[in-house]
Amino acid sequence: MTAVGSYFKIGPARLFVHAAVLLIVIVWLIPTLGIFVSALRDKDQIVVSGWWTAFVGSTQTVAVRLGTPDQQQQEGATYVITGNVLEGQTGRSVKAFGNRVQQPAAFEAGQTADLGDGESLQINSDGSYRYMKNAAFSPDERPRRIYASVSAPPEFTLQNYKTVLTGEGIGQSFINSLTVTIPATIIPILIAAFAAYALSWMEFPGRALLIALVVGLIVVPLQMSLIPLLRLYNEIGNLLGQPSKTYPGIWLAHTAFGMPLAIYLLRAYIAGLPKEIIESARVDGATDFEIFTRIVLPLSFPALASFAIFQFLWVWNDLLVAMVFLGTDKDHLVLTGSLNALLGSRGGNWEILTASAFVTIIVPLLVFFGLQRYLVRGLLAGSVKGG
Amino acid sequence: MLLQIVSALGVVVVAVLACSAYFYFSNKILDLALPVKDGDIRAASRNLNRRALVRPWLFVGPALFLLVVYLVYPVVATFILSFYDRAGEQFVGVANYQWALGDREFRQSIFNNILWLAVVPAACTFFGLVIAVMTDRIWWGNIAKSIVFMPMAISFVGASVIWKFIYEYRGGNDVQIGLLNAIVQTFGGTPEVWISVPFWNNFFLMVILIWIQTGFAMVILSAALRGIPEETIEAAVIDGANGWQIFWRIMVPQVWGSIAVVWTTITILVLKVFDIVLTMTNGQWQSMVLANLMFNWLFRGGGDSGRSAVIAIIIMLAVTPIMVWNVRRANRELKGH
Numbered sequence: 001m002t003a004v005g006s007y008f009k010i011g012p013a014r015l016f017v018h019a020a021v022l023l024i025v026i027v028w029l030i031p032t033l034g035i036f037v038s039a040l041r042d043k044d045q046i047v048v049s050g051w052w053t054a055f056v057g058s059t060q061t062v063a064v065r066l067g068t069p070d071q072q073q074q075e076g077a078t079y080v081i082t083g084n085v086l087e088g089q090t091g092r093s094v095k096a097f098g099n100r101v102q103q104p105a106a107f108e109a110g111q112t113a114d115l116g117d118g119e120s121l122q123i124n125s126d127g128s129y130r131y132m133k134n135a136a137f138s139p140d141e142r143p144r145r146i147y148a149s150v151s152a153p154p155e156f157t158l159q160n161y162k163t164v165l166t167g168e169g170i171g172q173s174f175i176n177s178l179t180v181t182i183p184a185t186i187i188p189i190l191i192a193a194f195a196a197y198a199l200s201w202m203e204f205p206g207r208a209l210l211i212a213l214v215v216g217l218i219v220v221p222l223q224m225s226l227i228p229l230l231r232l233y234n235e236i237g238n239l240l241g242q243p244s245k246t247y248p249g250i251w252l253a254h255t256a257f258g259m260p261l262a263i264y265l266l267r268a269y270i271a272g273l274p275k276e277i278i279e280s281a282r283v284d285g286a287t288d289f290e291i292f293t294r295i296v297l298p299l300s301f302p303a304l305a306s307f308a309i310f311q312f313l314w315v316w317n318d319l320l321v322a323m324v325f326l327g328t329d330k331d332h333l334v335l336t337g338s339l340n341a342l343l344g345s346r347g348g349n350w351e352i353l354t355a356s357a358f359v360t361i362i363v364p365l366l367v368f369f370g371l372q373r374y375l376v377r378g379l380l381a382g383s384v385k386g387g
Numbered sequence: 388m389l390l391q392i393v394s395a396l397g398v399v400v401v402a403v404l405a406c407s408a409y410f411y412f413s414n415k416i417l418d419l420a421l422p423v424k425d426g427d428i429r430a431a432s433r434n435l436n437r438r439a440l441v442r443p444w445l446f447v448g449p450a451l452f453l454l455v456v457y458l459v460y461p462v463v464a465t466f467i468l469s470f471y472d473r474a475g476e477q478f479v480g481v482a483n484y485q486w487a488l489g490d491r492e493f494r495q496s497i498f499n500n501i502l503w504l505a506v507v508p509a510a511c512t513f514f515g516l517v518i519a520v521m522t523d524r525i526w527w528g529n530i531a532k533s534i535v536f537m538p539m540a541i542s543f544v545g546a547s548v549i550w551k552f553i554y555e556y557r558g559g560n561d562v563q564i565g566l567l568n569a570i571v572q573t574f575g576g577t578p579e580v581w582i583s584v585p586f587w588n589n590f591f592l593m594v595i596l597i598w599i600q601t602g603f604a605m606v607i608l609s610a611a612l613r614g615i616p617e618e619t620i621e622a623a624v625i626d627g628a629n630g631w632q633i634f635w636r637i638m639v640p641q642v643w644g645s646i647a648v649v650w651t652t653i654t655i656l657v658l659k660v661f662d663i664v665l666t667m668t669n670g671q672w673q674s675m676v677l678a679n680l681m682f683n684w685l686f687r688g689g690g691d692s693g694r695s696a697v698i699a700i701i702i703m704l705a706v707t708p709i710m711v712w713n714v715r716r717a718n719r720e721l722k723g724h
Contacts, residue, residue: 013630014524017521017524017525021518021522021525021528024521024535028534028535028537028598031549031550031552031598032537034549034553034566046564047564048562049562049564050562050564050566050569051564052566052569175391175392179395179398182399183403186403186406187402190406190407190410191406191449191453192450194447194449195449195451197446198446198447202442203439204443210447210451211717211721212717212718213454214454215713215717216710216711216714217458217459218710218713219706219709219710219713220458220462220703220706221655221658221678221699221702221703221706223659223678223681223682223698223699223702224458224462224465224703225457225458225461225465226461226681226682226685226695227461227464227692227696227699228460228464228465228468229457229461230685231464231475231692232456247398248402251402252453252457253457255453256454256456256457256458257457257458259450259453259454259457260454287418288442288446289410289414289442292446313539313540316542317541317542317543317545318542319543319544319661319662319665320662320682324685336542336545339544339548340544340662340665343666350552350555350564353551353552354552356548357545357548357549360542360544360545361545364540364541364542365537365540365541367540368539369533372536375539376606379603379606380606380607380610
């Protein structure tokens with residue numbers, strides 16, 4: 001029990017806390033849940049009912065044509081066409097039916113509806129129908145169109161994922177995102193760790209100034225850098241005869257933008273390592289490079305891991321840097337970019353949007369739940385110090 | 388597809404190796420260039436000193452280079468560009484700044500940004516603190532914390548899709564498949580296209596950021612609350628303080644420092660908010676914010692570097708006090724060590 005936890009252990013207040021936290025958890029979970037559930041639903045069902053009804057099944061109105069006059073059979077004075085409106089569909093049942101689109105559920109299933117002109121129709125809940133007339137159906141009569149409200153059991157499918165992964169460029173974007181993210185996570189760690197070591201354990205003029213610079217740059221808005229860097233990239237691209245939007249270009253951009261926070265976090269950790277270890281290694285004749293790679297790097301694993309998670313999430317989830325430095329053409333589009341493009345082009349196709357959204361957030365969520373401990377540690381190292 | 392995976396993996400390996408190679412070989416070369424093993428002792432000690440002079444710069448070199456090229460130089464260059472015309476060639480003085488002051492869209496963005504700044508950091512800090520206090524005293528608190536913290540992992544674009552689905556509106560007599568409209572309808576209200584209602588749509592967009600960032604505030608404040616000595620709270624309980632008084636009089640003042648850190652961090656984030664507005668409204672229906680306006684001017688009609696530079700400078704000015712405060716705090720900390 002923590003310190004703050006000890007002051008009301010019993011009583012209605014405690015019950016209130018449980019209820020309030022439960023409510024908060026539900027509110028926080030529901031938005032994401034909606035996406036997960038919808039992505040697994042049939043695309044026709046998403047548009048006719050809210051995702052929260054997915055588990056209890058849904059009701060939808062369908063239009064069907066009854067049998068043709070050549071199927072009619074005489075039963076005494078009446079002529080009957082029989083058949084099944086749910087032909088080939090299992091697990092569904094008819095709740096109601098009607099003969100006009102304005103009233104698609106005018107009659108209960110099992111009821112016999114008088115359609116006028118001596119015609120009547122009965123549809124049972126299993127879909128079987130009897131379409132009756134007190135005279136013969138004339139052979140040139142068109143098959144009659146009726147409406148039925150059909151209830152379907154909860155149905156889940158992976159079809160949406162198949163569609164987006166193969167057809168909507170999400171699969172390609174997934175690989176693009178990985179290509180951007182992995183180097184943009186590893187490279188800054190290496191560079192920042194070396195810098196952090198130098199700023200913690202090596203004496204050189206300008207060190208204090210450098211630390212102040214790093215701290216100051218943590219808050220510099222990214223927007224600041226866009227215009228000059230775009231120009232710089234274009235000039236270098238022209239000079240080398242290469243396109244200006246390349247993977248190395250975006251790796252360097254992400255590396256640089258993550259650098260101030262990386263150095264700040266890692267320096268705080270590396271400076272806190274025991275002085276004795278590093279000094280005794282020095283006395284034994286180890287060079288700084290050896291001390292760094294053999295002692296500091298292994299010892300700093302927790303800090304490196306927590307920054308790696310941050311940088312990974314940040315790069316994976318970034319849209320702005322990718323849009324500016326990698327462009328929005330199909331071959332280079334990252335996941336966030338293609339999701340954004342789909343929002344524009346497929347705004348109403350929720351089966352596409354929800355499945356795509358799931359694909360983009362599954363990797364960060366796995367990283368998050370797998371490595372939450374390190375993530376929290378990193379946050380605390382960076383923010384609470386001196387707070 | 389397979390080919391792309393292989394080539395992607397290839398460049399990844401090359402990139403990482405190249406980076407490692409720099410550090411390895413630059414140090415190796417330094418050791419070879421300034422030998423200390425043989426020869427006379429004077430030369431060795433001189434070389435040792437020279438090594439100590441050069442080596443720190445080998446270590447910080449790449450980082451320093453990136454910081455200067457990607458962050459320091461752009462600040463200066465953007466400032467200069469803000470006095471030039473749309474192509475960045477003709478000096479136009481303060482014309483771009485005058486344009487900004489007179490532009491309706493710019494004023495709208497400033498207004499919206501201030502609205503965001505007033506609401507989002509406060510809401511995140513408040514909810515984060517309340518949730519931290521409550522989850523700290525129940526047995527399943529850690530599970531609850533994980534769930535509130537989870538949106539931190541989701542991209543702003545992903546979160547926008549998630550919330551767009553909640554705000555989804557269908558016209559006519561169609562069944563509402565957006566949760567918010569379904570709820571409104573259940574209670575007898577009229578469904579609305581929430582994100583296109585001027586002024587109020589800002590708040591619907593803010594909800595997304597609050598949903599994402601409250602977990603961050605909660606984690607930081609929860610750690611700060613654990614740091615409160617048990618005796619202070621026990622003493623208050625003995626003196627007959629109730630839960631409310633303990634919260635406001637004992638707990639809040641003790642974690643004031645952390646509240647300030649959370650507040651500033653989220654404030655910086657709000658000033659840079661871009662993805663949410665881009666994906667939800669793209670600034671339509673009077674929901675434009677500075678970052679998006681800047682991005683628009685960067686590419687609108689072939690791009691206007693002068694005007695977008697002015698907007699970038701305004702964002703920069705807004706974070707400068709926080710920057711100064713940050714550096715001062717860090718300096719104090721360094722001296723304290």
